[in-house]
Amino acid sequence: MSDLSSSNRHPDFPTAAKVLLEDSQLRKNVKHATDVISGKRASVTGELPDWQQLRESGSRIREHVLRHLDTYLVQFEEALTRAGGKVHWAADADEANRIAIGLVQAHSADEVLKIKSMTSEEIGLNRALAEVGIRAYETDLAELILQLGKEKPSHIVVPALHKNRQQVREIFRREMGLEDLGHRPEDLTAAARSYLRERFLRVPVAISGANFLIAETGGVCIVESEGNGRMCLTLPKVLIAIAGIEKVIPRFQDLEVLLQTLPRSATGERMNPYNSVWTGVHPGDGPQEFHVILLDNGRSGILHDDEARQTLKCIRCAACQNACPVYRQTGGHAYGSVYAGPIGAILTPQLRPLREEASLPYASSLCGACYEVCPVKIDIPEVLIHLRGKVVREEQSTLAGKLGIWNLGMQMAAAVLEDGGRLHAAQRLGRLAQKPFVAKSGFIERLPFLLSGWTKTRDLAPLPEESFREWWAKRPVRKNGGGM
Amino acid sequence: MVGKTAGQEKRRRNVTAPSKPLDIGETRALILRKISGVNKAPVSPGDLAAEYDSIPRDYLRAGVLTLAERLEMMEHRLREYDASVYRSTSHALPEEIAKVLAGRGKSRMAIPAGFPAAWLPEGFSFVEADGLSAPQLDRLDGLLSACTVAIAATGTLVLQTAPAQGARKLSLVPDYHLCVVEAAQVVETVPEAFAVLAPANRLATTFISGPSATADIEMTRIKGVHGPRFLDVIMIVAGSSSAS
Amino acid sequence: MRVSLFITCYNDTLFPQTGKAVVRVLEKLGHQVEFLPAQTCCGQMHWNTGYLREAVPLIRHFVDLFRDVEAVCVPSSSCVAMIRDHYVKAARETGDQGFLAEVEALTPRVFEFSEFLVKKLGVEDVGATYPHRVTYHASCHSLRSLQLGDIPFRLLRQVRGIELVDLQGLDQCCGFGGTFAIKNADVSSAMLAEKAVSVLNTGAEVCTAVDNSCLMHLYGSLHRQRTFTRTAHLAEILASEAS
Numbered sequence: 001m002s003d004l005s006s007s008n009r010h011p012d013f014p015t016a017a018k019v020l021l022e023d024s025q026l027r028k029n030v031k032h033a034t035d036v037i038s039g040k041r042a043s044v045t046g047e048l049p050d051w052q053q054l055r056e057s058g059s060r061i062r063e064h065v066l067r068h069l070d071t072y073l074v075q076f077e078e079a080l081t082r083a084g085g086k087v088h089w090a091a092d093a094d095e096a097n098r099i100a101i102g103l104v105q106a107h108s109a110d111e112v113l114k115i116k117s118m119t120s121e122e123i124g125l126n127r128a129l130a131e132v133g134i135r136a137y138e139t140d141l142a143e144l145i146l147q148l149g150k151e152k153p154s155h156i157v158v159p160a161l162h163k164n165r166q167q168v169r170e171i172f173r174r175e176m177g178l179e180d181l182g183h184r185p186e187d188l189t190a191a192a193r194s195y196l197r198e199r200f201l202r203v204p205v206a207i208s209g210a211n212f213l214i215a216e217t218g219g220v221c222i223v224e225s226e227g228n229g230r231m232c233l234t235l236p237k238v239l240i241a242i243a244g245i246e247k248v249i250p251r252f253q254d255l256e257v258l259l260q261t262l263p264r265s266a267t268g269e270r271m272n273p274y275n276s277v278w279t280g281v282h283p284g285d286g287p288q289e290f291h292v293i294l295l296d297n298g299r300s301g302i303l304h305d306d307e308a309r310q311t312l313k314c315i316r317c318a319a320c321q322n323a324c325p326v327y328r329q330t331g332g333h334a335y336g337s338v339y340a341g342p343i344g345a346i347l348t349p350q351l352r353p354l355r356e357e358a359s360l361p362y363a364s365s366l367c368g369a370c371y372e373v374c375p376v377k378i379d380i381p382e383v384l385i386h387l388r389g390k391v392v393r394e395e396q397s398t399l400a401g402k403l404g405i406w407n408l409g410m411q412m413a414a415a416v417l418e419d420g421g422r423l424h425a426a427q428r429l430g431r432l433a434q435k436p437f438v439a440k441s442g443f444i445e446r447l448p449f450l451l452s453g454w455t456k457t458r459d460l461a462p463l464p465e466e467s468f469r470e471w472w473a474k475r476p477v478r479k480n481g482g483g484m
Numbered sequence: 485m486v487g488k489t490a491g492q493e494k495r496r497r498n499v500t501a502p503s504k505p506l507d508i509g510e511t512r513a514l515i516l517r518k519i520s521g522v523n524k525a526p527v528s529p530g531d532l533a534a535e536y537d538s539i540p541r542d543y544l545r546a547g548v549l550t551l552a553e554r555l556e557m558m559e560h561r562l563r564e565y566d567a568s569v570y571r572s573t574s575h576a577l578p579e580e581i582a583k584v585l586a587g588r589g590k591s592r593m594a595i596p597a598g599f600p601a602a603w604l605p606e607g608f609s610f611v612e613a614d615g616l617s618a619p620q621l622d623r624l625d626g627l628l629s630a631c632t633v634a635i636a637a638t639g640t641l642v643l644q645t646a647p648a649q650g651a652r653k654l655s656l657v658p659d660y661h662l663c664v665v666e667a668a669q670v671v672e673t674v675p676e677a678f679a680v681l682a683p684a685n686r687l688a689t690t691f692i693s694g695p696s697a698t699a700d701i702e703m704t705r706i707k708g709v710h711g712p713r714f715l716d717v718i719m720i721v722a723g724s725s726s727a728s
Numbered sequence: 729m730r731v732s733l734f735i736t737c738y739n740d741t742l743f744p745q746t747g748k749a750v751v752r753v754l755e756k757l758g759h760q761v762e763f764l765p766a767q768t769c770c771g772q773m774h775w776n777t778g779y780l781r782e783a784v785p786l787i788r789h790f791v792d793l794f795r796d797v798e799a800v801c802v803p804s805s806s807c808v809a810m811i812r813d814h815y816v817k818a819a820r821e822t823g824d825q826g827f828l829a830e831v832e833a834l835t836p837r838v839f840e841f842s843e844f845l846v847k848k849l850g851v852e853d854v855g856a857t858y859p860h861r862v863t864y865h866a867s868c869h870s871l872r873s874l875q876l877g878d879i880p881f882r883l884l885r886q887v888r889g890i891e892l893v894d895l896q897g898l899d900q901c902c903g904f905g906g907t908f909a910i911k912n913a914d915v916s917s918a919m920l921a922e923k924a925v926s927v928l929n930t931g932a933e934v935c936t937a938v939d940n941s942c943l944m945h946l947y948g949s950l951h952r953q954r955t956f957t958r959t960a961h962l963a964e965i966l967a968s969e970a971s
Contacts, residue, residue: 018914027918053542060539068532070520083686089512141698141709189698189706196710201618217686227656227696227711234652235618245519250536252685256678257543259691270561271638274711275691276652282688284614285651300518309522325901329918363912365905365919366776367868385814388778410774414782417737417769418789424765427741443951453913458920458948461742468735468744472763 010336012359033161040268059377062313079218083280093123116140117209139228148175154332206232210243261375265317298351320370342370361387547672561639565694578605598647626660737769749967772810809873859889863932904945
C-alpha cells in the first residue's frame with residue numbers, strides 16, 4: 001500500500017494543522033531550519049548576476065521535456081540499454097514495488113541499502129519490502145533518524161528538520177544502544193557514520209531515487225551531501241533507481257543549468273558536496289547490474305492538463321517549502337503526504353483523487369513567495385487557483401455541494417456584487433444585521449457559524465455608519481467636475 | 485455462469501481485478517500512450533532539435549576572470565569548505581606532495597592507474613588501487629589523484645573514471661583525498677566545466693565540492709559523514725607535464 | 729487629469745476613510761476625481777476561492793464600466809493584482825474575443841494608488857504632515873505581483889514629521905489571504921501572531937500598507953490584544969495635514 005493509495009486516509013489540512021500548531025518544539029524547529037536555509041539561499045542566489053536567466057532556462061528546459069516526454073523517455077531507455085542498464089516501466093506504486101522486490105529477490109538478498117528518495121516514500125517501498133522479509137537500511141542521516149524513530153518525512157530536502165538534537169539523540173541512544181552518546185551534532189553524526197559504514201561495505205543491493213535522467217546519454221544524476229549516495233551507487237553489486245517519469249532532461253549539457261539552480265535553492269550552497277553522474281554499467285567501477293524503474297503513478301494524468309502541467313517541472317529543491325509562511329507554522333506533516341508545502345499542495349491533489357485532497361489547494365494564502373523562489377518558475381499560486389476551480393466544480397456537481405454553506409454564500413455574494421445598487425442595499429442591510437454583534441467596545445468580538453473562525457482570535461471593526469458611496473453621493477457637485 | 489465460457493469468466497475477473505500485474509511491455513505501451521499527444525502536433529526529430537535549440541540560454545557561459553583570479557577564487561572556495569590548498573610548480577610537485585602527506589601523518593596512499601610516476605615522492609608507499617576491494621581501500625591512509633576539471637565559482641573538483649583519477653570508490657572510501665589540479669584545468673563557470681566534460685559525457689563523473697557534510701541536525705553543518713572527511717588540494721601553477 | 733476611482737467593494741463598505749483620503753490627495757494635486765456608482769467588485773474573492781465562473785460577470789461589469797476612462801486609480805494592490813494577473817486569462821476562457829480585447833485595452837490604464845502617484849503623476853511629495861512613528865508592511869500583492877519596490881517608501885519619506893521604523897520580516901505574509909482567513913483560521917492566526925509581534929517590536933504607533941485587507945487583519949489582532957498600535961492605509965497618511 002503506497003503512501004498515495006486512496007485507502008491511506010488522513011485528516012484534512014485545517015484539522016491536521018490545528019493539532020500541529022500545539023507542538024511548540026516542532027514550530028520552533030521548523031522556523032529555525034527554514035530561516036537558515038532561506039537566508040543562505042537568498043545569499044547564494046543574490047550573488048549571481050544571471051540568477052533570473054538561469055531560472056528562465058531551467059523553466060524552459062523542463063517545459064520542453066514535458067511537451068515531449070514520450071520521445072525523451074524512449075531516448076533515455078535506448079541510451080541506457082545500450083550502456084548496459086535495464087529499464088522497467090511501472091504504472092503505479094504497486095507495480096513499482098513488485099518490480100523492485102523481484103529484482104532484489106533475484107539475488108536472494110534480504111537486505112538493501114537505501115538512498116533518500118521521496119519517490120520511494122511515495123510508493124511505500126520500505127513497507128512493501130518489509131512485507132516480504134526484505135530489510136531496507138536508510139543511509140541518509142535524516143532518513144535514518146526517521147526510520148529509527150518510526151516517523152514520516154516532513155520536508156523534501158531536510159526530511160527530519162522537525163527534530164532537534166535532543167530528539168535525535170534520544171532516538172539514536174535507544175535504537176543504536178548507545179547509552180553514553182554525546183549531545184553535540186558531531187557526536188550524533190559520528191554515531192550514524194559507524195552504524196552505517198559496516199553496512200556500506202557489506203550489503204550487495206542498493207535502491208535509490210534519481211534527481212535527473214539524461215535522455216541523450218542514458219545517464220543518471222544523483223545530487224547529495226553526505227556521501228551515503230556515493231556509497232550506495234558505487235559499492236554494491238546491484239543498483240536499482242526508481243524515478244518518476246518527469247525526471248528526464250534532454251541532454252547532459254542541461255545539467256549546467258540545473259546543477260547551478262538546484263543546490264543554491266535546496267541547501268543554499270554554491271554546490272552541494274557530491275554529484276554523481278554515471279551511464280549504465282561501467283566495467284571495473286561500481287555496480288555491474290543497474291536498473292531504472294520508471295514510475296507513472298498519476299503523473300501522466302497531470303501532463304494533459306495545460307494549466308497544471310507545470311507542476312511536473314519540479315526538481316525537488318524544496319525552496320518553496322522554506323519560503324512558505326504556511327509551512328513555516330505547521331511543518332510538513334499537516335499536508336498528509338511526503339510532498340508537503342506549496343509543491344505538495346498542488347502535486348498531492350493531482351496524484352491522488354482530488355476529492356480526497358480537496359483541502360490541500362486551500363492550504364495557502366496565495367502570497368506568492370513560492371513562485372518567487374522556484375528555480376524552474378512553477379507558478380504555484382496559479383495552479384492552486386486552477387485546482388480550487390476543480391474542487392468547486394466537483395462540489396457543485398452534487399446537490400449537497402450546491403446547497404453547502406460556502407457555495408450558497410458565494411452565489412449570494414456574486415449576485416450582490418454584480419450590481420452597484422445591490423451592493424449599496426447589502427451595505428445598509430449589513431449595518432442593521434451587525435448591531436447584535438457589536439460589543440460595548442464598539443468592535444465585533446464574536447461572529448456566528450462560519451465566520452466564528454475570524455473572531456476566535458481577532459476583533460473586527462464594524463461597518464461604518466456611512467459607506468464611501470454614500471459619502472460621495474452627498475458631496476456637493478464640484479466646479480471642476482467632481483461628484484456624480 | 486450460464487452462457488459464459490471459463491475463459492470469458494476469467495477475463496471478466498481480470499477486468500475487475502485492477503491489481504493484476506500487466507506484462508512489462510503492456511505497461512510500457514500503456515504509459516507511452518498516456519503521455520503522448522501533449523504537444524498536440526507530431527514532431528520530427530529535426531523539429532524537436534530546433535525547439536530544443538530555441539530554449540533561451542542568457543545565463544553566463546564564459547567566465548571573465550584572469551587565470552590568477554580564477555586560481556584565487558578556487559583557493560578561496562576550497563578553504564571555505566575546510567579543504568587545505570597548496571600551490572606548487574610541477575618541478576617541485578613531489579616535494580610538495582611529500583610535505584602535505586607528512587603534515588597529515590599519511591604513509592600508505594592509494595593511487596589510480598596512470599598517475600604520473602614522476603609526481604611521486606620517495607619515502608611513502610603508493611598502492612595502485614583500482615582493483616582493490618572496499619575493505620582493502622578502507623585500510624589505506626588516503627587517495628592521491630588528479631582530476632578532469634575544477635570549477636572556481638563553486639570550488640568543485642570533477643573526477644571521472646579515467647587514468648590518474650581512478651574508479652569512483654577510490655575517492656570515496658579512504659578518509660583522505662589529496663587532489664592535484666593543474667592551473668589549466670581550472671575554469672571559472674559551471675557551463676565552462678560542462679564544455680570540458682562534453683566529449684566524454686558518458687564516463688562515470690563525480691563532482692566533489694568539499695568534504696561530505698550534513699545539515700540534518702538543527703541545520704548545523706557537520707563535516708564528514710560518509711566519504712572522505714579530509715580534502716587537500718595542490719594547484720600546479722607553473723611547469724609543463726600533464727596527468728593524462 | 730480625470731481620474732476614475734475604483735474604491736473596491738471592501739473599502740467602500742468597511743474603509744470609506746481610505747477612499748476619502750484618496751480623493752483629498754488627488755484633488756489637492758489638482759486632478760478631477762470621478763466615482764462611477766455602478767461599480768462593485770473586481771472579482772478576486774470568487775476567483776481566488778475557485779469560483780471562477782462566478783467571477784466572470786463581476787469582471788465583465790468592471791470592464792464595461794471603466795472601458796472608456798483615462799485612468800483608474802485603486803487603493804488596493806490585491807485588486808490591481810487580480811486585474812493584471814488574471815483578467816486576461818478569465819476573458820480568454822470565455823472564448824469571447826471582444827471581451828478579451830477590451831480587457832487587454834483597459835488593463836494598462838488601471839493603477840494602484842501609490843504607483844499612480846509616483847509612476848503616472850511623477851509625484852513623491854504630496855504635502856502631507858503626519859507626526860507619528862510609523863512602520864510599513866509590504867502586502868504580498870504589492871510586493872510580488874505589482875512589484876512596487878520602494879514606491880511606498882519614497883512617498884512616506886516626504887511626509888513631514890513622520891518617524892519611519894523598519895519592520896522586520898516586512899515581506900512575510902500577514903496570513904489574511906481572503907477566504908484563507910476563514911478556511912484555515914488557525915494557521916492564519918498563527919501567521920498573524922508572528923506579524924503582530926514584528927509590528928509591536930517596532931514600537932510604532934501606526935502600521936501602514938497599501939492594502940486594507942492586511943491592515944484589517946492586523947488590527948484584528950492588535951485591537952484584540954488591546955495594544956495602542958493602530959493601522960492606517962497609506963492614503964490616509966498622505967492625506968493628513970498639520971492641524
